[in-house]
Amino acid sequence: MPQPVIRASNLVKKYKDFAAVGGIDFEIAPGESFGFLGPNGAGKSTTMRMIGAVSTRTGGELEILGLDPDKYGPEVRSQLGVVPQQDNLDVDLRVRDNLIVYGRYFGLPTRTIAPRADELLGFAQLSDRAKARVEDLSGGMKRRLTIARALINDPKILLLDEPTTGLDPQARHILWDRLFRLKEQGTTLVLTTHYMDEAEQLCDRLVVVDKGSIMAEGSPADLIRRFSSREVLEVRFGGGRNEEVASQLGGIGDRHEVLPDRILVYSQDGEAELSRIHQLGLKPITSLVRRSSLEDVFLRLTGRSLIE
Amino acid sequence: MSVAAQPAAASSKVLGDLYARNAKSVMWRGYTATKTNTYLVIVSGFFEPVFYLLSMGIGLGALVGTVATTTGQEVPYAAFIAPALLAVSAMNGAVYDSTWNVFFKMNYAKLYEGMLATSLGPLDVALGEISLALARGALYAAGFMAVMQALGLNLAWSAILALPAVVLIAFGFAAVGMAITSYLKTFQQMDWINFFMLPMFLFSATFYPITVYPEPIQWIVQALPLWHGVELVRGLTTGALSTALLGHALYYVVMIAVGLVVTTRRLRHVFLD
Ligand SMILES: Nc1ncnc2c1ncn2[C@@H]1O[C@H](COP(=O)(O)OP(=O)(O)OP(=O)(O)O)[C@@H](O)[C@H]1O
Ligand SMILES: [Mg+2]
Numbered sequence: 001m002p003q004p005v006i007r008a009s010n011l012v013k014k015y016k017d018f019a020a021v022g023g024i025d026f027e028i029a030p031g032e033s034f035g036f037l038g039p040n041g042a043g044k045s046t047t048m049r050m051i052g053a054v055s056t057r058t059g060g061e062l063e064i065l066g067l068d069p070d071k072y073g074p075e076v077r078s079q080l081g082v083v084p085q086q087d088n089l090d091v092d093l094r095v096r097d098n099l100i101v102y103g104r105y106f107g108l109p110t111r112t113i114a115p116r117a118d119e120l121l122g123f124a125q126l127s128d129r130a131k132a133r134v135e136d137l138s139g140g141m142k143r144r145l146t147i148a149r150a151l152i153n154d155p156k157i158l159l160l161d162e163p164t165t166g167l168d169p170q171a172r173h174i175l176w177d178r179l180f181r182l183k184e185q186g187t188t189l190v191l192t193t194h195y196m197d198e199a200e201q202l203c204d205r206l207v208v209v210d211k212g213s214i215m216a217e218g219s220p221a222d223l224i225r226r227f228s229s230r231e232v233l234e235v236r237f238g239g240g241r242n243e244e245v246a247s248q249l250g251g252i253g254d255r256h257e258v259l260p261d262r263i264l265v266y267s268q269d270g271e272a273e274l275s276r277i278h279q280l281g282l283k284p285i286t287s288l289v290r291r292s293s294l295e296d297v298f299l300r301l302t303g304r305s306l307i308e
Numbered sequence: 309m310s311v312a313a314q315p316a317a318a319s320s321k322v323l324g325d326l327y328a329r330n331a332k333s334v335m336w337r338g339y340t341a342t343k344t345n346t347y348l349v350i351v352s353g354f355f356e357p358v359f360y361l362l363s364m365g366i367g368l369g370a371l372v373g374t375v376a377t378t379t380g381q382e383v384p385y386a387a388f389i390a391p392a393l394l395a396v397s398a399m400n401g402a403v404y405d406s407t408w409n410v411f412f413k414m415n416y417a418k419l420y421e422g423m424l425a426t427s428l429g430p431l432d433v434a435l436g437e438i439s440l441a442l443a444r445g446a447l448y449a450a451g452f453m454a455v456m457q458a459l460g461l462n463l464a465w466s467a468i469l470a471l472p473a474v475v476l477i478a479f480g481f482a483a484v485g486m487a488i489t490s491y492l493k494t495f496q497q498m499d500w501i502n503f504f505m506l507p508m509f510l511f512s513a514t515f516y517p518i519t520v521y522p523e524p525i526q527w528i529v530q531a532l533p534l535w536h537g538v539e540l541v542r543g544l545t546t547g548a549l550s551t552a553l554l555g556h557a558l559y560y561v562v563m564i565a566v567g568l569v570v571t572t573r574r575l576r577h578v579f580l581d
Contacts, residue, residue, distance in 0.1 A: 054425055054580050073325030073580065078427035088418035092341035101340055104333035105426035153426070 005030045005065055005157060005188050006051060012059035013046050020046040022212035023060060030156075033179075033189040035199045035206035037294070039302050043212040044192035045085050048161045051190065053077050065156065078106055081150030085161040085192075087142050089134045095145060096121060096130040103152040116152060123178060124148040140171030147178065158182060160191040164198060176201055196294040208301050215301040220294050227300050228292040229254045229266035233273050235284035236262045245282060252276055266292070325580075326572055327431040334423065334436020335443070353444070354451050357397040361455065364515070365389050376517060378539060379548035387461045391545040392514040394452055394470065395477055395537035398445050399505075402478035405441035406485030407501050411492060420579055430575035434568060438482045445478040446471065456545070464547025473544055473557070477537040480560035483567025484533075490574035508534045533563060 004027040013021040021043040028034045036044045049055035050062060053069035053076040062069060069076045090098050096117055103113030121127045124144040129137065137145065143163065150158060163179070164172040179202055183189055193199050199206055200220045208215045208223070216223055233253065237245045246258045253265035253273050267273045270289030277284065365386030372385040413419040423433050449471055456462050485501070492498055512534040518526050529535050540556035543549060 052425060054421075056581065071325070074328045074427040074429055077425060080425075082425045084421070084425070086418070088422040090337070090341070090419060090422065091417060093337070093344055097340050097344065101333070101337045102422070102426065104336055105330065105423055105428050107328065107330050107333070107427060 002029055004028055006034075006190070007063045008051075008061065010060035011047070011050065011057055011062055013043070013050060013055065014058040019058075019212050021050070024207075024209070024212070024214050026207055026214070026217070028188060028190060030188055031183075031186045033183050033191070033202055033204045035203035036190075036192040036209055037194075037196075037199050037206050037298060038192075038209035039194075041211075042209045042302075044209060045161055047209075048159050048190070048192060052080060052082050052159050078153060079156045081153065081155035081158040083143075083146050083150050083158070083160040083163055085165075087146050089142060089145060089149070091134045093134065094130070095126060095132050095134060095137070098134065098145060099149055099152050102149050106153040108153065113152060116154070120148040120151055123151075123181075125174065140167050140174070143167060143171070143175065144178070147175070151182075155187070157188045157190060160189065162192055162194065164193070164195065172198070196298060200294050208298060210302040216297070223297045224292050224294060228296040230268050230292055231266075231270040232290055232292050232296060233265040233267060233270035234262050234288045234290070235265065235274070235277065236286045237282070238285045248280060248282065249277070264296075266296070326429045326576065328427050328429050329432070330428055331432045331435035331439060334428070334433055335440045338437070338440040353397070353401055354448050356400075357393045357448075357452055358455055360393050361386065361390055361452075361459075365459075365461075377542060377546055377548050378517070378552075379543075379550060381546060381548050383463065383546050384461075386459065387463055387546060388542070389515055390456050390459075390461045391470065391541040392512075392538045394449060394456075394474055394545075395534065395541045396509055396514060397448060397452065398474045398478040399481045399509075399534055399537065401445045401448060402441050402481035403485045403501065403505060405444070406438065406482040407489045407498060410437060410486050410489045411495075411498060414490070414578070415493075420575065424575070424579045430579065431568075431572045434483075434486060434571045434575060438479065438486065441482045442475050442478050446475050449474040462545050464545070466543075466547050466549055467545040470541050470544040473537075473540050476557060476560045476564075477540070480533065480537075480563035480567070483564045483571065485567075487567045487570035487574065490571055490578065508532055512538050514538060533559065536560065 006026075006028040008027075009025045010023045011021060011025070012019060012023050024047070026034075036042075036047060038044050046055065050057050050069070051064060053064065053073045056070045064076045065079055067076050090101065093101055099117035099120060100110065100113055103117065104110070118127070121130055124147060126141060126145060126148065129141065134142065134145070147160070147163065160179070164175050167175065176198070179189060183202075189202065191202060203220060205217070205219050206223070207217045216227060218226065236242070242258055242261070242263050246256065246263055249256055249263070249265070253267040256263055256265045265273050274287055274289065369385035374382040375385055375388040376382055377388065420433055424430065453462070453467070453471060456467075488501070489498075512529055512532060514534075518529055518535070521529065536556040536559040540553055543553045543556075
């Protein structure tokens with residue numbers, strides 16, 4: 001692996017006695033697209049804020065582009081683009097001015113920023129809204145503007161905290177497309193998400209975090225291979241019978257899991273398992289064979305109950 | 309891009325990550341925001357003290373006649389209160405900008421959060437915001453002094469020095485105001501600021517000499533910042549120059565220093581913890 005652009009070892013962030021991030025290790029290579037996947041409160045945003053040099057760590061080591069963010073805050077931040085979980089666009093400024101003013105915060109001269117702002121407005125499909133007020137933009141437009149703003153300093157690393165949460169499918173696909181282009185241009189992407197499809201689409205490699213610790217690390221395909229089976233068979237027996245039926249399913253599939261409304265059978269070959277279930281004389285009301293997804297991995301690793 | 313790659317604060321390492329020498333970008337932002345939005349606030353800030361001066365100075369002045377300043381000099385009533393109104397408007401403008409405005413930007417608009425994710429440091433933000441408030445205050449003050457000049461209320465050449473004095477006063481209030489605001493969590497707490505400001509406005513030898521009070525009350529008034537501002541500006545516009553003026557100015561220098569240190573620490577604590 002080439003020299004990593006971000007290196008964390010035993011990274012800890014405590015709020016009073018509570019460890020929001022409890023000693024995590026990861027390395028991110030230049031040009032890589034790296035994801036943090038985890039349930040609410042896992043510590044994703046906290047980690048992103050430490051990487052973004054706006055939160056000082058409680059313990060461990062952290063290096064961004066070879067610099068310690070606690071010592072070289074402004075230098076580190078000048079190389080980063082940040083898309084926070086909640087938009088914090090400047091509502092007193094017009095759309096294009098949001099980019100110009102933000103560029104000036106980095107100490108860049110207007111002659112550098114102005115052409116770049118126009119280019120980014122095009123990139124974010126907001127050229128025709130350049131003079132609009134921020135309040136008048138839709139949620140998806142605001143998100144795209146936030147991403148455009150994060151690119152005004154031509155960052156080496158782009159940090160995206162839940163970039164597409166709250167957007168409709170069209171808006172998400174537009175955003176994914178834009179992020180994909182950035183990745184192709186060699187920008188390192190670090191993102192957090194709750195969406196498995198997003199992680200599968202965008203991440204070369206990801207870590208699943210829960211309660212401040214890393215549960216697993218790998219590429220999406222790799223994680224599915226390690227923590228789930230190739231296929232999942234979903235069968236429903238209806239009306240509280242699932243529990244009872246499940247006890248007869250010993251030996252079917254690699255393992256199975258009983259949910260209130262259905263049973264999941266993890267297997268290499270879902271159809272084969274289904275015919276074995278039929279052979280047992282069991283008649284599911286509905287059945288479905290699908291490929292295993294990152295969601296199965298996620299739920300296996302972080303559990304099905306709400307953590308909070 | 310090579311420009312972005314330059315360490316932003318390389319030459320000011322004494323202040324470390326607190327200062328990137330780019331407060332002007334924060335001022336630029338304020339200027340752009342003002343341009344984008346209404347000019348009305350700006351205009352009203354100029355007229356308020358002028359109305360006070362016309363109604364009280366000219367109206368009441370006809371009944372009162374002359375009043376003695378601290379140095380014993382008898383001056384027309386309008387010339388007595390005009391410098392006080394100048395100091396008060398500097399205080400009001402600075403306090404408004406550094407409390408309500410800053411509180412909103414910190415807690416609701418998340419503006420500073422965005423700024424501090426760039427290469428700016430907390431001191432850039434504090435200095436930029438305060439400088440903007442001062443620029444606006446200086447503009448009002450210049451307008452008000454033009455009115456004073458037209459009404460013949462600038463009694464000495466030293467009146468011209470009242471302009472920088474007003475900026476100093478505004479700087480003191482803005483620095484302390486921002487420091488206090490950084491501790492406040494709710495709008496209710498903000499009301500305490502008004503609770504403190506109104507009596508200070510009324511009792512700081514603004515409309516009559518401090519000698520009307522019994523001595524212990526005089527001490528209290530003299531401990532408060534506005535009294536020093538009023539005395540400083542009045543000394544300059546009436547030409548009653550004395551070393552006491554330096555003491556008044558020093559009071560504000562201390563306010564500025566304390567205010568800036570506390571604000572910077574707090575912004576760092578709140579946004580870069
Ligand atoms: N400033 C803070 N003070 C105290 N506790 C905090 C603070 N910020 C975060 N926490 C706590 O740290 C934990 C991790 O929070 P964090 O925001 O990093 O989670 P997350 O993984 O981003 O969750 P979500 O998916 O909901 O955004 C939570 O339990 C949260 O309550
Ligand atoms: Mg989060």
